[in-house]
Amino acid sequence: MGVRFAFTGGREGWVRALLTAVGVGLGVALLLLTTAIPNALAERNGRSEARDDFTYSGKTLPKADNTVVIADASTTFRSKDIRGRLLEPEGTRAPLPPGLGRFPAKGEMVVSPALKELLDSGSGKLLRERLPYRITGTIERTGLIGPSELAYYAGATGLAKRLPGDSIERINYFGPSQNRTQDRLDPVLILLILMIFVVLLMPVAVFIAAAVRFGGERRDRRLAALRLIGADGRMARRIAGGEALAGALLGLVFGTAFFLIGRQLASSLAVRDISVFPSDLNPSPLLALLVAVAVPAAAVLVTLFALRGVVIEPLGVVRTAKPPRRRLWWRLLLPLAGLGLLYPMIGQGDSNGNFNQWLVIGGTVLLLVGVTALLPWVVETVVARLNSGSVSWQLAVRRLQLSSGSAARMVNGIAVAVAGAIALQMLFAGVEGDYTKQTANDLDRAQMEVSLNNGVPLTEAGRQLAGTEGVRRASAIAQSWAGDRAKDPEASLEIAVGTCAQLREVARLTSCRDGDTFRILDGEYDAKTKRLTEPGATVYFDPAYSGEPKHPTAWKVPSGLKTVGQRQDPTGYARSGLLFTPSALPKGAADGLYQKVFLSLDRSVPDAAEHARNTAARLDPLAHVFTLGASEQTKEFRAIRTGLFVGATCVLVLIGASLLVSQLEQLRERKKLLSSLVAFGTRRRTLGLSVLWQTAIPIALGLLLASTVGLTLGAVLLKMTSTPVTVDWASVLSMTGIGAAVVLAVTLLSLPPLLRLMRPDGLRTE
Structure with missing residues (x-):
C-alpha cells in the first residue's frame, strides 16, 4: 500500500x-x-605500465632487428605536462608503442586527440613552433591514460649515436620494467x-x-x-x-x-x-x-x-x-x-x-x-x-x-x-x-634551467637563449667529467667551461681572462681525486664506464694552476674540480660536454617561459627544461x-x-x-x-x-x-x-x- x-x-x-x-x-x-x-x-595504471619504455637497467642493448631507440622529449606548456617520445626503429620487428598503428617517419608525429585539438587552436600557436612535425595520425585509447592527456610520438634519426644517455635508450619491448621499484x-x-x-x-x-x-x-x-x-x-x-x-x-x-x-x-x-x-x-x-x-x-x-x-x-x-x-x-x-x-x-x-x-x-x-x-x-x-x-x-x-x-x-x-x-x-x-622540501634555488639569479646535450656550442647556446623574447639574462656553463683513465676510472672530478663572466656564477674568481684554468678544492674529494688537480697529472675527458670511450681526450695539468673558492650556482649546488675558459680547453674535449644554461626571465612578458622552451627545443629536441621553484613536493x-x-x-x-x-x-x-x-x-x-x-x-x-x-x-x-x-x-x-x-x-x-x-x-x- x-x-x-x-x-x-x-x-x-x-x-x-x-x-x-x-x-x-x-x-x-x-x-x-x-x-x-x-x-x-x-x-x-594498466595502460600506463603497458607503454613503459625505459628499463632503468643501466645497460645498452645491442642493435637488432627487434629493437627501437626511444628518447624522452616531454615538455611543459603553460603548466600542462606533455608526454613526448622520439622513435627510431632499427629493424622490421621493432616493437610498436601501444596505441600506434605504424612508426612515424622522420618529421612526422602521431598525437593524442587532446594535443591535436590544442595544436589546432589559437592558444596552441606557441606550442606548434616547439613541435615542428607533421601530424599523420592520432594515438588510440590503448596508448593513453586519459582522454585529456597531451602526448605525441615523433619519428627521428641519429638517436643511436647519442647512446647511452639519461633520456635515450634502446629497448626491445614496451611494458613494465623489471628494474623499476614500486613506491610504497x-x-x-x-x-x-x-x-x-x-x-x-x-x-x-x-x-x-x-x-x-x-x-x-x-x-x-x-x-x-x-x-x-x-x-x-x-x-x-x-x-x-x-x-x-x-x-x-x-x-x-x-x-x-x-x-x-x-x-x-x-x-x-x-x-x-x-x-x-x-x-x-x-x-x-x-x-x-x-x-x-x-x-x-x-x-x-x-x-x-x-x-x-x-x-x-x-x-x-x-x-x-x-x-x-x-x-x-x-x-x-x-x-x-x-x-x-x-x-x-x-x-x-x-x-x-x-x-x-x-x-x-x-x-x-x-x-x-x-x-x-x-x-x-x-x-x-x-x-x-x-x-x-x-x-x-x-x-x-x-x-x-x-x-x-x-x-x-x-x-x-x-x-x-x-x-x-x-x-x-x-x-x-x-x-x-x-x-x-625547500630547495636551495636562488630565484633572484635564475628562474629556469636548460640542459642541452647534443654538442651545441656553448657560445651559441648562450647567445640564442639570451636573445629569446622574455629572457633577461642567460648564463651558460659547459660541463663534463674527467678521470684518471679513459675507461672505468678509479677517480674522477667535475669539469666546467665558460667565459670569465659565466665562471663567476659557479666560482669566486679574483682575476680572469680567456686562456686561464682554475681548480676548486673545497669539495669532499679523497686523496686520489685531489691528485688529479696537481701539476703534471694526466686526466681523460668524458671517461666511459661501459663500452668504449667516445671522446678519449687526454690533458696534462699545467703548473701554476690557480686555486679559487666555491660559489653556489643558482640551483644551490657548489661544484669542485677544474674550470676552463674556452681557449684553454684541449682540442677534442668539447665533443663530450653538455651545456647547462641558467635563465633569468622577464615576468612582465607573456609566455616568457614558453618562448625559452621553444628556443631550447630548436637547439636540442631532447633538451631538459626545468622551472626552478622554492620548494618541491x-x-x-x-x-x-x-x-x-x-x-x-x-x-x-x-x-x-x-x-x-x-x-x-x-x-x-x-x-x-x-x-x-x-x-x-x-x-x-x-x-x-x-x-x-x-x-x-x-x-x-x-x-x-x-x-x-x-x-x-x-x-x-x-x-x-x-x-x-x-x-x-x-x-x-x-x-x-x-x-x-x-x-x-x-x-x-x-x-x-x-x-x-x-x-x-x-x-x-x-
Missing part, C-alpha cells in the same frame, strides 16, 4: 516521490562513482587516503538520509487518515516504510541514470589534468550491489526511526503540540566513542606500522555522525532563546521553534562536509612539511592532494544540488502558509527575508559546530601522526566560507520559485 501511495497519490504524491528520487539519486550517483574509482585507477606508501599517506574517502562519503550518506524524509509532515497527515479507516499504528509505520522504499528504489533508477550521464561526460571533463575514459568507470559489481541493497534498507530504517516519537492518531498527528526537549547525553556518546577509538593510535606516527584501518574509519565516522546528532539539539536550544526582532526575524524564529529538526536535517550535510574538510586541511597542513603527496580536490569538487556539486532540492521541498510544504500570509497583507520582502533567516540561523550554528568538531578531529589526527598540533586558520575560514557560499547560492536559486509561491491563489483547493 505504501508503494502504491507513493505513485498513485495524485500530483502531490508524484512530486514528493520525484523530489525524494532526485535527492537519493544524486547521492547514489556519487556512491556509484566512488565504487568505480578502483577500476578506473586500475585501467589507467608510508602509513601517514595511507591515513590521508582513508580520511579522504570517509570525509567525502559521509556527507553523501547524510544527504540520502535527509532525502528519504522529504514530505514527512504531509505523509504523517495521510497516515492519520489511514488510522481513521482502521489501520493500526504498526501498519501505518509499515506503510510509511513502503513509501520511503518506493522513493529510494526510484532514486536508485535516477542515480543510475545520473551516473551514466556523468560517465559519458567524463571524457570531456578534466580536473587538475586528471581525466578518465567512460569505459573505465565501471563500478565493482559487489560494491554496486551493496549500494543497491543499502540505500533502500537505509531509507526504510531512517523513516521508522523518524516516526519513533510521532503519535499518529485517527484524528491527527500529535506533533503539533510542543515536542519534548531533546536529550543531550546520548548525543555526546557518539563523538566520545569516536575519540575513544582513535585514542590508541595517538603518537604512532609513520614508524610503528600502518594505522588500524577499522579504528580510523570507525572513529572518524562516529565523530562526524556526532555532528548530525548534536546539531538538532544545538539548533533547538539556541532558537528557543531567540525572541524579539523584526517581523521577518520573528516569522523565521517561530518556524524554527516549531520544526527545528527539519532545519537541522537540511544543514547536516554541509556541517559534516565542513567538519571533515577542516580536519583534512589540518592534517594536510601538518604533515605537508614531511613531504615538501613528493609525487605521492601531490597525487593524494589532487585526488582530494577532485573528490571535494564532486561532493560540493552534490551538496549544492541536494540543498536546492531540499529547499524546494520545504517551500512546497509551506505553499499554503505562504499564500495565507500574502493574503493577509504580508510584504513579499518580509517573507523573503524570513526564508533567508530560516536558512542562515541553522547554517551559522552548523558551521560553528562543524568547526569545533573539525578542529578536534584534526588535532587528534595530528597527534596520531606525531605532528605538532597547529591550526591553519586560513583553511578553517576558507572551508566555512565555502560552506556558507554554497548555502547562499542555493538560497538565491530558490528565490524565483519562492516568489511564484507567494500568491493568494495558492489557497485554492479542491
Whole structure:
C-alpha cells in the first residue's frame, strides 16, 4: 500500500516521490562513482605500465632487428605536462608503442586527440613552433591514460649515436620494467587516503538520509487518515516504510541514470589534468550491489526511526503540540566513542606500522555522525532563546521553534562536509612539511634551467637563449667529467667551461681572462681525486664506464694552476674540480660536454617561459627544461592532494544540488502558509527575508559546530601522526566560507520559485 501511495497519490504524491528520487539519486550517483574509482585507477595504471619504455637497467642493448631507440622529449606548456617520445626503429620487428598503428617517419608525429585539438587552436600557436612535425595520425585509447592527456610520438634519426644517455635508450619491448621499484606508501599517506574517502562519503550518506524524509509532515497527515479507516499504528509505520522504499528504489533508477550521464561526460571533463575514459568507470559489481541493497534498507530504517516519537492518531498527528526537549547525553556518546577509538593510535606516527584501518574509519565516522546528532539539539536550544526582532526575524524564529529538526536535517550535510574538510586541511597542513622540501634555488639569479646535450656550442647556446623574447639574462656553463683513465676510472672530478663572466656564477674568481684554468678544492674529494688537480697529472675527458670511450681526450695539468673558492650556482649546488675558459680547453674535449644554461626571465612578458622552451627545443629536441621553484613536493603527496580536490569538487556539486532540492521541498510544504500570509497583507520582502533567516540561523550554528568538531578531529589526527598540533586558520575560514557560499547560492536559486509561491491563489483547493 505504501508503494502504491507513493505513485498513485495524485500530483502531490508524484512530486514528493520525484523530489525524494532526485535527492537519493544524486547521492547514489556519487556512491556509484566512488565504487568505480578502483577500476578506473586500475585501467589507467594498466595502460600506463603497458607503454613503459625505459628499463632503468643501466645497460645498452645491442642493435637488432627487434629493437627501437626511444628518447624522452616531454615538455611543459603553460603548466600542462606533455608526454613526448622520439622513435627510431632499427629493424622490421621493432616493437610498436601501444596505441600506434605504424612508426612515424622522420618529421612526422602521431598525437593524442587532446594535443591535436590544442595544436589546432589559437592558444596552441606557441606550442606548434616547439613541435615542428607533421601530424599523420592520432594515438588510440590503448596508448593513453586519459582522454585529456597531451602526448605525441615523433619519428627521428641519429638517436643511436647519442647512446647511452639519461633520456635515450634502446629497448626491445614496451611494458613494465623489471628494474623499476614500486613506491610504497608510508602509513601517514595511507591515513590521508582513508580520511579522504570517509570525509567525502559521509556527507553523501547524510544527504540520502535527509532525502528519504522529504514530505514527512504531509505523509504523517495521510497516515492519520489511514488510522481513521482502521489501520493500526504498526501498519501505518509499515506503510510509511513502503513509501520511503518506493522513493529510494526510484532514486536508485535516477542515480543510475545520473551516473551514466556523468560517465559519458567524463571524457570531456578534466580536473587538475586528471581525466578518465567512460569505459573505465565501471563500478565493482559487489560494491554496486551493496549500494543497491543499502540505500533502500537505509531509507526504510531512517523513516521508522523518524516516526519513533510521532503519535499518529485517527484524528491527527500529535506533533503539533510542543515536542519534548531533546536529550543531550546520548548525543555526546557518539563523538566520545569516536575519540575513544582513535585514542590508541595517538603518537604512532609513520614508524610503528600502518594505522588500524577499522579504528580510523570507525572513529572518524562516529565523530562526524556526532555532528548530525548534536546539531538538532544545538539548533533547538539556541532558537528557543531567540525572541524579539523584526517581523521577518520573528516569522523565521517561530518556524524554527516549531520544526527545528527539519532545519537541522537540511544543514547536516554541509556541517559534516565542513567538519571533515577542516580536519583534512589540518592534517594536510601538518604533515605537508614531511613531504615538501625547500630547495636551495636562488630565484633572484635564475628562474629556469636548460640542459642541452647534443654538442651545441656553448657560445651559441648562450647567445640564442639570451636573445629569446622574455629572457633577461642567460648564463651558460659547459660541463663534463674527467678521470684518471679513459675507461672505468678509479677517480674522477667535475669539469666546467665558460667565459670569465659565466665562471663567476659557479666560482669566486679574483682575476680572469680567456686562456686561464682554475681548480676548486673545497669539495669532499679523497686523496686520489685531489691528485688529479696537481701539476703534471694526466686526466681523460668524458671517461666511459661501459663500452668504449667516445671522446678519449687526454690533458696534462699545467703548473701554476690557480686555486679559487666555491660559489653556489643558482640551483644551490657548489661544484669542485677544474674550470676552463674556452681557449684553454684541449682540442677534442668539447665533443663530450653538455651545456647547462641558467635563465633569468622577464615576468612582465607573456609566455616568457614558453618562448625559452621553444628556443631550447630548436637547439636540442631532447633538451631538459626545468622551472626552478622554492620548494618541491613528493609525487605521492601531490597525487593524494589532487585526488582530494577532485573528490571535494564532486561532493560540493552534490551538496549544492541536494540543498536546492531540499529547499524546494520545504517551500512546497509551506505553499499554503505562504499564500495565507500574502493574503493577509504580508510584504513579499518580509517573507523573503524570513526564508533567508530560516536558512542562515541553522547554517551559522552548523558551521560553528562543524568547526569545533573539525578542529578536534584534526588535532587528534595530528597527534596520531606525531605532528605538532597547529591550526591553519586560513583553511578553517576558507572551508566555512565555502560552506556558507554554497548555502547562499542555493538560497538565491530558490528565490524565483519562492516568489511564484507567494500568491493568494495558492489557497485554492479542491
